[in-house]
Amino acid sequence: MKFKVNNKEVFASTGGRPFDEKKPLIVFIHGSGLSHITWVLQTRYFAFHGYSVLAIDLPGHGYSEGPAIESIEEQGKWIADVIDSVKIKEASLVGHSQGCLIALECASQFPDKIKSIGLMGGAGAIPMNPELLDLAEKGDPKAVDLMMDWAHGPAGHFGGHPVPGLHHINLGGSIVINGSVKNALGVDFRACDNYKNGFEAAKKIKCPAINILGDRDRMCPIEEGKKLADNIENSEVAIIENCGHMILLEEAGQSLELLKKFIRKNHPAE
């Protein structure tokens, strides 16, 4: 659905069900340069099982009006504005990669609005490889190829998508390429690289959190994910074997099961 946040048009997938402000809300936040499409194997389930879902396209991504927001702190505030704009008092957040940093910021800045946070491939900081950052900021599509290479574990490189017929790396790459490498991916990578407040934000979070990690993740290694979880008071860690950074797609079934259990416990639907 399309709606306005701070007078700018925003697109969010509602998981195939009409948005219902009476149901508990889950906001899904995608990773760098990506879009709501990455969440399709989680959002539809929750939308059909008692929740209202907003898998948002961050500003300047997917079908949301730009420009992209340049800092994680501001992106965190923007998520709170999203929740306000749909007139809901509190929501659970689910983030992937950069989306985890945004969820951390939002939950630390607006603790009253956030019921629980589910992280996939979450770390307290995501310093960027300088060459990759430079390529992305120049709009070079090679940045996308490198990102897709590093982001995917064995399933991404060999195959075995949870949805028959889909190709991990080409699908992920096309989501980024269909947007703007320079104005979305480049801005996102710079925002990640600049962000230093992850562990401080984590210490302020009181709501329950889960960090779902892939043991073959080269972008947010499990040590970094565990370190982040150690800084969140009420957190748990789940590790998925043979999985890279694209946990939400590479192991969509396992990650959905973990998320179902976590959200149903901490933010139950009627």
Next chain:
Amino acid sequence: MDPKTYKFDTLSLHAGYMPSKNAGSRQVPIYQTTSYMFDDVDHAAALFNLERGGHIYSRISNPTVQVLEERVAALEGGTAALATASGMSAIFLTIMTLCNAGDHVVVSSQLYGGTVNLFRLTLPKFGINATFVKPRDTEGFKNAIQENTKCIYGELVGNPGNELMNLPEISKMAHDAGIPVVIDSTYQTPYLFKPLENGADFVVHSLTKWMAGHGSSMAGILVEGGKFDFLKTDKFPTMTEPYEGYHGLSFAEEFGPVAFTMKARAEGMRDMGPCLSPQNAWNVLQGIETLSVRMEKHCSNALKMVEYLSNHESVAWVSHASLKDNPDYELAKKLLPKGTGSMIAFGIKGGKEAGAAFIDNVKLASHLANVGDTRTLVIHPASATHSQMDEATLKLANMSHDMIRLSVGIEDIEDIINDFEDGFRAAKKPKLVANK
């Protein structure tokens, strides 16, 4: 710093399959099953509602077939693929997913005869009509686009005349008009040409041909490029508006770069059911493992046959884009740097009778209705593959009655040439042969 993603030959052998998820089996297992166990009622409901991925019933998907789909998607650079029982069913599925009754398509006039009949005779029964345009008439494609046109369809190198479409130019015109381009790339395989990197939005193949390569198994596939944005136009409401069949699902909104494949599978395979058997999928996978090696030999043999035929006294003309005097020579050099393929069309002096004598007297070359076998194949299209076309359609396809279609195999070239010599010798005395 370069990405370390696997390259073409490696993908031909490995893409789509992980032994660790299949009991360590190095070879792809053949999942000879109709259906798949659900974990519980919730799991079943989620699968049926596209809330999660997985297999339900082999008409919709099958793990062996899935390996083939991912492998071809990997080789073509596609976001997704959907394998079907034959190339024709892949084409039918693609058009039926894109079009509704009242829609129109712009189609190259040089296509496999079965495809011509699909567009000329069968699709009009469903209210989908076509305008045929000669493949070299680039502007003609643009001029044929109507308000209700839903795609441009063609073969890069047309069957059987071997004339090229200027795909990059035609794609620009299509995209300016808000419609996608569908290319049948059977003749090229992704080894020679990747339509998705040259403007096409969807690729279809008869995998029966060079991809499988051994003349053993029927199979087809649809590959999605992931770049055509259905939400940027109002021409495709069945892709963008809520679909009753899945509780109001908008395929384009939910699935973006794989929306078309998701709809073709969820709706098309459900309702039409042209599923590929796991055994045939496995056979095609065997072929794809050696695609590069075979295509190299196909192409090198084809070049030698082009040279041989071009200098033969019994040959009136030869059509192959590798020839410098061919109108498509420059375009082919640009689009097909690894080779222009192993299909050759040539005219035999003495017309239809000489052609019949030639075909009846070659022994090594097989006279049959197929192309892309490892073995050399010949046919007289006007009396076989394209015989159901009327004179006007044959003319539009630039087909003459003296035309022989040759699919060059990977035998020793000297043996193919010796065989052709026997054929040409007999063709010089067609009446004698006809009376034998």
